């Protein structure tokens with residue numbers, strides 16, 4: 001079986017996460033990592049046909065997509081903590097890799113995201129000045 005944990009994980013920009021495996025390298029937005037949070041609160045809980053809680057959509061509130069900590073759990077997973085206090089998400093290495101394959105950004109998407117984040121930064125500055 002191939003090793004599922006990446007060789008390296010970096011945060012090249014405040015809103016991006018980059019990971020490299022022996023056979024794959026990807027960069028995704030932290031927003032997508034957060035939106036695919038595998039915890040029970042975010043995905044909902046059901047056993048058979050009985051639904052205990054419904055999946056919860058991530059609100060775009062301050063700090064929601066701001067990663068404050070990423071910590072390996074044993075050798076099988078990584079736990080993410082977000083600035084708004086959400087820290088129940090534990091991504092197995094398998095899930096982590098799938099997220100990178102699913103949301104891997106190409107040049108164009110990276111440029112669009114850079115534009116979007118520039119605008120957001122301006123908005124934040126203006127509201128601070130008021």
Ligand SMILES: [Zn+2]
Pocket residue numbers: 037038039040041042043086088089
């Ligand atoms: Zn969650």
